[in-house]
Amino acid sequence: MIKPNYMKNRLVEIYSYILLIGLILVSCQERGVGVGTTNAIDISINLDLNKPLKYNDLFKSIQYIPLETESRSLIQSIDKLFVTDSGFLIFDSKQMNILLFNKDGSFIRQIGQKGTGNNEYVYWNDIFFEKSTQLIYAHERYQNRIYVYNLSGVLVNKTKKSRCSFSSFVKSRSGFWVYSCFKKPYNYDGYNLLLLDDSLQNVKASFFPQKEFVNATTLSTFFTDNNENSYFFYPSGNKIFKLEQEVPIPYCKVDFGKHTLPYNNILQISNSAEYENLVSNHNYLGDIKSFKTNGKFIYFSFCGTDYNKPVNNYNCLYNVSKDKTYLYENPFIESLKYPVSSMLLQVSGELLIYALYPIVLSGDSFTMLSKDVGKQISEESNPILVIVKSK
Numbered sequence: 001m002i003k004p005n006y007m008k009n010r011l012v013e014i015y016s017y018i019l020l021i022g023l024i025l026v027s028c029q030e031r032g033v034g035v036g037t038t039n040a041i042d043i044s045i046n047l048d049l050n051k052p053l054k055y056n057d058l059f060k061s062i063q064y065i066p067l068e069t070e071s072r073s074l075i076q077s078i079d080k081l082f083v084t085d086s087g088f089l090i091f092d093s094k095q096m097n098i099l100l101f102n103k104d105g106s107f108i109r110q111i112g113q114k115g116t117g118n119n120e121y122v123y124w125n126d127i128f129f130e131k132s133t134q135l136i137y138a139h140e141r142y143q144n145r146i147y148v149y150n151l152s153g154v155l156v157n158k159t160k161k162s163r164c165s166f167s168s169f170v171k172s173r174s175g176f177w178v179y180s181c182f183k184k185p186y187n188y189d190g191y192n193l194l195l196l197d198d199s200l201q202n203v204k205a206s207f208f209p210q211k212e213f214v215n216a217t218t219l220s221t222f223f224t225d226n227n228e229n230s231y232f233f234y235p236s237g238n239k240i241f242k243l244e245q246e247v248p249i250p251y252c253k254v255d256f257g258k259h260t261l262p263y264n265n266i267l268q269i270s271n272s273a274e275y276e277n278l279v280s281n282h283n284y285l286g287d288i289k290s291f292k293t294n295g296k297f298i299y300f301s302f303c304g305t306d307y308n309k310p311v312n313n314y315n316c317l318y319n320v321s322k323d324k325t326y327l328y329e330n331p332f333i334e335s336l337k338y339p340v341s342s343m344l345l346q347v348s349g350e351l352l353i354y355a356l357y358p359i360v361l362s363g364d365s366f367t368m369l370s371k372d373v374g375k376q377i378s379e380e381s382n383p384i385l386v387i388v389k390s391k
Contacts, residue, residue: 035207040239041252043298043318043325045259045285052330053317053342059388062336064356064373065105067382073099073107075382078355080220081345082129084151088385089136091127098127098138100151105385111136111149119155121147126168126220131228137171146176146200162200170222170230174246175204179221179234183212192221192234195246205246210236213272215287215305223291226349233300235287237263240300252298254316256285261305280307285314294347296320297390301343315342338369340386356384 055062067075067090080091087102089111098111113120125141135156136149144165148157164186166178175197183190191206215235224230230243231251238260241248261284269275284305291300298318304311317326332339339360346353358381361369370377373384 035241035248035250040250041298041320042255043252043316044255045257045302045316045325045327047259047285047314047327049325050314050327050329052334053315053326053328054334055336055388058317058326058390059352060391061389063387064369065103065385065387066373066375066377067101067105067385068107069380069382070107072110073101073382075099078345078383080127081353081385083346083348083353084129084131085134086151089127089129089151091124093124096121096124098124098136100153109153111153112138112147112155119147119158128170128222128224130171131224131226137169139166139169159198159200162196164194164196164200164203166194167216167218168220168222170224170232170243172230172243176200177222177230177232177243179232181210181216181234192236193232193241193248207248208234208237210267211269211275213275214266217287217289219289223293225293225295225347231291231293233288233291235289236266238286238288240288240291251293254288254300254302256302259283259285261286276307279305280309282306290343292344292347294349294352296350297347297352299344299347315344317344337372338365345385350389352388352390354386354388356386358382358384 075090075092076094077092078090079093082089087100087108090099090101092099100108100111102108116122121140123141125139128137130137134151138147140147144162146159147155149155164178164180165182166180169176169178175195178194178196179192180187180194181190181192186203187194189209190212192208192210193206194203195205196202197204217235221234222230222232231240232243232248233240238254238256240251242251261279265278266275269278285302286305287303289301298320299316301313301315303313312329315328328342331342333342333354338356340354340356344352345355358377359379366377
């Protein structure tokens, strides 16, 4: 027969143990180590395989869509492009404009009103398009709040001023994932990835802390695919994470071989001088940017990471099923009639979207291109979307 006091003590011990485990798990997630695990895709980078990207190697069809050029639709840069049900949504960060075009490239409208008045904006920092609702989310840096518009340009919502500063974001069912890298306010441990609630007032989860002097970026660190799966990447790591519910799951890992930054050592250093000494003169590679995927292809760019010195920039297009890597520095796709930029803007199913910038053309190219696209093209014309279908 078991004594009652013994059973009581054992139950207390068991409950205490369960509580302790729960606290450890919560603490791990709050400290950024509660990251989910899965079999991530490994992408090996070998600079010896660096060669121009050729159209004939990967693609089987091409379509040119000139974006209408008028005073309200002028584009200086295409920093983000989303495919809507009726056309294309473009974010131009240089002009702080959000522009909407039809599928044929005709201009529809600008989203939002610039100014300092109520419901106006001064500085768009990043935007996100939610396919399921056809809503546009735009982060206003100075007010540090998110405006929400429909495709008709109507402002349908506006959050409170966020309690955390951040550079880029993506909407989720749980709120907003944001890339912060700012210690103040409310992020004193310097987490790179925060999950904020819908009001931008409370931190629900946080991951990947880093020191203030380690590399950061003002570019977007998120991508959302056709199935509304979102991904996170940042310049101080070589993994891309799929954001599932409230946990980042490793999706792929970029292996730079002997050129891989010693990320574990970076976590241990205590000042900028140590960081500069660690990354300088070692030919390290990293600083992953512009990640995109459609399941068949994975695209990203990266560069050398030397300190305060010019570095080479590279693009990578990885064929998942064939485990084949296309690595290239050339800014244009080869074996095409026109100099199409090799920087991928967007993927939409089997379609990959690039851009042709008329400013790089000269001479008879304008005449030929105008004839091919059926519209008059000049050096001042807006970019031309180039939509290719993969083999």
